[in-house]
Amino acid sequence: MKPNARSLLGTEQLSVPEIEAILKLARRMDPKSAPQLLRGKRVVLLFYEPSTRTRTSFEFAAKALGATTTLITNTSSSIEKGESLIDTGWTVTSLGADVIVMRHPNSGAPYLLSRFIPVPVINAGDGLHEHPSQALLDALTITNHKKTLKGLRVVIVGDVFHSRVARANAHLLSKCGAEVIFCGPPDLVPDLSATIAPAVIACHDLDAALQDADVVMSLRIQKERLAGRQISLEGYISRFQITPQRMKLAKPDAIVMHPGPIVRGLELANEVADGPQSCVHEQVANGVKTRMAILATVLKAAQ
């Protein structure tokens, strides 16, 4: 059984032309005046985990293209009563869903769903594994500031081990010819992380990693995940917080990104988060455009 070919399960499976096509379409998307490409289509948002920006972003994207959306969460549905993922998928399909956008705490859950049900599945984040729409919106943001991804030095700082954003970005950026440097303490950036794709490096020294960086992408740190680790919260801040001083090591035109939500005072100094190099608000705005392009691409392929 092969996963449903029309689904978007991860950036790992995307080809460079597929990535470029989605980005090209995303650039043309305007949420305020979009063609009604998805009129009459039913988009089901199946969220097994809390989410603000991804869920809202997909919802706005679907509605902007004329689709109707329904939100199903694990706490307000049969999922709570113990229904299996496959059964829930069939129920939603039988109700008439044209596409399922799923967020799930278990890595690989979208693969399972797409193996068993006939409608396309869009992975809106699965466990520690992938978050392809985030990587695509990040690529859109980067290419708004840089001519091409090819040859860029992208530093991804923080809790790489627990980050589906890091994995999705590493696959996409590596395919598109960028150099990726994962940076953080060894507990959170294991040496194994460098094996994920070609041209990925693991580094435990932020100052070294930031040298000549074109893009600095900070990841969220969950304080509870530092518990029991070798590094303390204070230690993390002093060694890995992105500060204005550290940003001087990067290229002068480097941009700063963060998938959100930002934990103020931890990953990014306020001067950086709110400074001129920060693209965090642009990322959120690009999220809607990118997800419009993803929905249009997936549903067009499904026709």
Place this chain on the structure above:
Amino acid sequence: MKPKSKTDQNTLLIAGGRVIDPSSGIDRDMDVLLLDGRVAELAAPGVLKASARETLDAKGCIVAPGFIDLHVHLREPGQSHKETIATGTAAGAAGGFTAVCAMPNTSPVNDSVEITRWMQAPEREAVVRLFPIAAATVGSQGEKLTNFAALRKAGAVAVSDDGKPILDDDLMRDALRTAAKLKIAVVQHAEDSRVTAGCSMNLGPTSFRLGLRGMPNSAESDIVRRDIALAKQTGAHIHVAHISTAEAMEAVRQAKKAGIRATAEVTPHHFTLIDENIGEYDTHYKMNPPLRSLADRQAMITGIADGTIDAIATDHAPHAFHEKQVEFERAAMGIIGLETALPIATTVLYHHFKLPMWRIVELLSSGPARIFGLDGLGTLAPGAHADVTIFDPEKKWTYDASQSRSKSRNTPYDGWSFTGKIAATIVAGKIVYKG
């Protein structure tokens, strides 16, 4: 009692095959005569022809002592939606196994004389010999030892808390001491579960890429080393269940050199598959211990070749569809394996890695018999139980899981092509399976 003649109803002649009996060093074309549930005689081809009532043609086949599987989960009592003793032993017969040893992680746990006897009762309709392995601690809770002597007397051949490793040093030492007095092995599922909580596969590049928490090799090898040290201290027999890492293999190798009574079994999947085969979260590749790296798999082959490994055991672990076709991290661990063990061994070990056929037969018969002290089994010496496995090492075929005699279908090998197939399985002189 009137002596029975060799021409009465209870004779079976296995003619025209190549007999491999590692226990007596035989590897040549011979006919085998079975009489009254025992091996009566081995002779040059044709000599015994006139004396038997029934003849089984074994031309082109290997005639081996009945295979013994030291590690199966038959799910009875309590989980008969996955398997029963009747269906599990039928799968065993189809896989050439004339005896299987059933792990105690049933529901309730087999920690009592009553359950041990219940499993062996004729009402269970076992197709092949069934030897229970009793729990080492009450309820496999890792707190209080069970009554080894009573369980032994009731038919248990070893003790184990399989799936729930005994981590406490003092308790493990006590278990080994008590077992040593009874001359039985303590079987350990070696896993430091304190470091593997939340893990669903092997730690390595694949686990990082898939975003799954991984079990390090050290979680196995640390416990194996600890157990070997305790076996040395107590003079007991430690048997390492389903060994999977290069480090644990080396520990067993060194223990044997040092004269410590340590034995080890390996599963067909650990010498065949690796963690990368999980592909896109295929739960048919989820088991515990997990599939390891290519280097570990190579270490399994080396351990088989150099004698460190004592037995091939399947860890046959049936699960229903709804327990496997769920999110990878939530899926049950384990695969069925009785029907595919010999074909994998011939395909991988004999045809691919060119290991000698007698070694494969040894690992499936005399090797396991020695580990659990199963007298009269795993050998074709005259007087032994008439348990015989006949297989064609060259026969090409394709495995169809839907035809399995097991109640469950959780196997990664559905649709695989093998070279080597069971032709017949004989228990106590009776043919229980014919391929």
